[in-house]
Amino acid sequence: MKLLRIKDNSQQKKDVFSQVAKLTGKIADKTLEQLEREGVFVFPETVKDAEDITQDQMILQSVNDTYRSGNVMGFLGYGDERLVIESRFCGEGEDYFFQYLLDKVLDFPNIVDLDSDANQDNRLFNFLLFLFPYYLKSAMRKGLFKKYIRHRYNDGYVKGTIDVARHIEKNTPFVGNIAYSQREFSYDNSLMELVRHTIEFIKRKPYGNKLLIKVKDEVKLVIDATSEYEPCDRQKIIEQNKKNTVRHAYFREYLALQRLCLLILQHQKHQIGAGARQIYGILFDGAWLWEEYVNSLIEDVFYHPMNKGGKGAQRLFDGNVGLIYPDFISRNSEMRIIADAKYKPIDNIGNRDYLQVLAYMFRFDAKAGYYLYPEVEDSDDLKLWLNRGLTYEKNVMARDDISVTKHGLKIPVDALNYNEFSARIKTCEQEFKSALIF
Structure with a gap:
């Protein structure tokens, strides 16, 4: 694996990036908005509302014969090439300052480490898992997500549209039941089921319960709302959410949560970066982290x-x-x-x-x-x-x-x-x- 480390707010000769030339070609002079569309996870997700990080900000900007980095820290990958953007306060060893910011602002577990060359993909996956409580709490401030679901019934209390084909199949000879379907406003929908599958997935991790205890009230609400949860339905739920993303602007926090859950549940080591979205990674806005950290002090x-x-x-x-x-x-x-x-x-x-x-x-x-x-x-x-x-x-x-x-x-x-x-x-x-x- 080819790995290059650079620091935020720094300028490097383009020759330095030769060992990760393919990855550099994919990200150089591209905006955060473009990289998000290609599969990179940007935190916080509402870059359009931030003053210090904007949708047109670039990770690597060409300046004559150099590339200049900005306020963004994190990790990017493409094929067998990896780029780690550390804080400019990282010494010879690990990036303790970046870790400290994540710990103080997002309450990350104290095991974040960008140092191991061999386990960068695991680091990326851990970042996604550790962000789940933050995104769940943020989304749940809007209440449980509710949408119309079409339920199918077969009884004597007809309230919706009669399903003739299913009625003939189920009720021949006729015994008094009618097959029909009805659209109902429900909390137990594909998105909440996706969140439930993610919760159950995280529970099985060694540090899962410690991570979820921070949002135990939100977790309980999700579990109570998803009475139809079945472990074997995970792939079906994933496909439903990939086809039906949250569109209403009011629920943009749920859109971010939906995207995070899909990344977590679809994560497989041998599948990272496969398919159309070959660039992958996670980027943190250093300016936002710094502002929230300063706020915690004063x-x-x-x-x-x-x-x-x-x-x-x-x-x-x-x-x-x-x-x-x-x-x-x-x-x-x-x-x-x-x-x-x-x-x-x-x-x-x-x-x-x-x-x-x-x-x-x-x-x-x-x-x-x-x-x-x-x-x-x-x-x-x-x-x-x-x-x-x-x-x-x-x-x-x-x-x-x-x-x-x-x-x-x-x-x-x-x-x-x-x-x-x-x-x-x-x-x-x-x-x-x-x-x-x-």
Whole structure:
């Protein structure tokens, strides 16, 4: 197997990708939306609602004689070629930072490892399994999925369409029953049966029960709703769901869950990448993971409007005009602070980033703005004071009351194991938070 490792937000000569040339040819200059259609699983699935990751973002973008990677981390495969995109904070060994983000944000089991060359396909499969509780909980917030099902009956209480052929077959000689069918709104449908089959599949894994205990209430609801579940029906249920995908926009969370369940149940080592969808893998939005991780650190002192969930929407202008979602707004109204989570390196924070935060600061009467980003070096904060005056009048000078600060969380890159990394980053988290509490 041919394997290449690269890091996010990095630039590499095209020659480096020669060992995975076929895979590179399949993914270079293709958007996330295109890769999703070809079988790659992208998390979070609602890329169209994210600000830092968009449908037209590319995994590998050609820049002269180099390829440039973005905020995406994960794993891709094609034939016998594998590409692992690690976080840029991965040291010589394992990618502890990526693992830590998954653990803190998605509560992944602490066995995620992108290091073993021989078991990349198993790593991919584990990722899919570990995401199941998140997607199940997200979908079930809309309630159990319900749709019309045509049930066939043969009794004396006719309520639907009489099935003449079946009636003759079943009721000759006539004994008082009528064969008929009726469309009924039911929770026990092909999609909920698919979810039930996935639950039963995961239960048989060594860590299955530990994984499902996080969503035990949702699992119970699914089991109670699928009274017609039969283990031998799995392939039939899979085929029904492949032909009838969820289409209604309101149930898009169920569409994502349906797709995940199909990937899990159809996974076979010897079939990975077979057929029309030859590119496969799973990609994580590093910017989204970083923002949710930062929120877990500072949620007690900052509001966190969520554009994906439509929560905490703010408006720039009167009349419900100018929808905005600042990443973080301090709860302290006396000394209001606007903070923006940025996964990219400090040197890449500029231009549009400055304009966005300054607009938010003006809207919320904030004198201080912060960019919260991960960093390797033990560097001090960079504070930028807003200018006043014009170059035409030769009176430009720094104000002393309005500033934006680039404030980094230091990420250990030389930890010997995951436990050491966790202990060291917790110390860094305390230092990071202390600068944001006023």
